[in-house]
Amino acid sequence: MNLAQVLFYLMAFIATASAVFVAATKNLVRSIFMFFITLFALAGLYVLALADFVAITQIVIYVGGILVLILFAFMLSGKETLNTIGELRSKFISINKLPALLLAGLFLVVLLNMIFKLDADNLGWVKKAQVTHNMILPNSSMTENIGINLMTKYLLPFEAISVLLMVALVGAAHLSRKGRSA
CATH class of the missing domain: 1.20.120.1200 (NADH-ubiquinone/plastoquinone oxidoreductase chain 6, subunit NuoJ)
Incomplete structure (x- = not known):
């Protein structure tokens, strides 16, 4: 190892x-x-x-x-809000959380099935990338390529994500202020 x-x-x-x-x-x-x-x-x-x-x-x-x-x-957030959140928590496993636990168990079964049955070295798209030399090697300038792509080809999605993060910031500030004045 x-x-x-x-x-x-x-x-x-x-x-x-x-x-x-x-x-x-x-x-x-x-x-x-x-x-x-x-x-x-x-x-x-x-x-x-x-x-x-x-x-x-x-x-x-x-x-x-x-x-x-x-x-x-x-x-x-105010002390009352935190106390309310603290009171809402119950046991880690309860009947109310059964759908979430079933879904998590299903995801675990799918993940374990994929890990044990998948042979990553023999995937078609991996072999095709190796034959055509369409791979990023560790010594190539990955960060530079990502930066160039973010500022040219993917500029609109990059800006959309920044607007989404700004909306999340404003929403969190609004929620914290609303909880304080209530």
Whole structure:
């Protein structure tokens, strides 16, 4: 087992364990900070997968933007709102959550079926890409290609996403202010 595999398993364990903690804990503050750790572990997994641009984007957008937005909404919400949310939480597994648990179980079965039955080296599109040399190698300038594509070919979707994030920011601010004045 080489260093890359050890780092992968370590990051995967950290991401999985912190995500389970986020879902299972009743304390919202601890949940938010463990979500912070989950997002950083995912960024580490992206780095190990040679997706450096996606890792930086993960940190900038999710950790730097979305998580800070969640923290601000949490800090601006009143004590009554937080107490109401705390009272709504019940057992981790209950009859009310049965449809969600069934759906999660179905997704787990599909995922495990795909992992064990899929032979990724013999997929048609992978073989075709290898024959035609239509591959991105780790030493090529991936970030530069992504930046050029974002500012030319994909400029409209890139701007649409920025507008969507702005709407989410305004909506979160409105919800936190509305909860405060109520």
